[in-house]
Each structure stands twice: as C-alpha cells, then as structure tokens.
Amino acid sequence: MPEWKGRVPLTRSHLPYFSVSRYGRPVIQLGGYRFNKNNRSKGSKMYWTCTKSATGCRASITTLDYRIVKQNTNHCH
C-alpha cells in the first residue's frame, strides 16, 4: 500500500486526499477533482495534473512532502 494513501480524511474536501486509482497509480483528490501524478515528479516534489488535462484543462498542483506548495485550480469543466 502506498505510503501517501489516506493521509487526510476524504470528508475534509478542501484538503488534498492522497489516494490511488484502480490502476494503482497515485492520484490526489481535491475540491471534487482528481489529479494524476505527472512524470516530471522527482523525489519528494511532485507535480499533479487534472485528470481532464487531455481535454484542455490546465489545472495542476505541486506538492512537497505531501503538502501543497503551489496550485492552479482553474478548471475548464
């Protein structure tokens, strides 16, 4: 089980919830949206892009040691 899973209770929706997709890939749930871990992630600094990025959504999150240090939550959907 990945170490980030369940760091924050899902009910606190304003906080990021670290989880894994059904394919076993790390995801973050935040504000009703899901973000996939980006390949540029390196060490404890991770980049996350909205699961709808393929449709043009530019929303993204940057985390460091499981804390959000940067976020763009301007979703287009």
Ligand SMILES: [Zn+2]
């Ligand atoms: Zn989005």
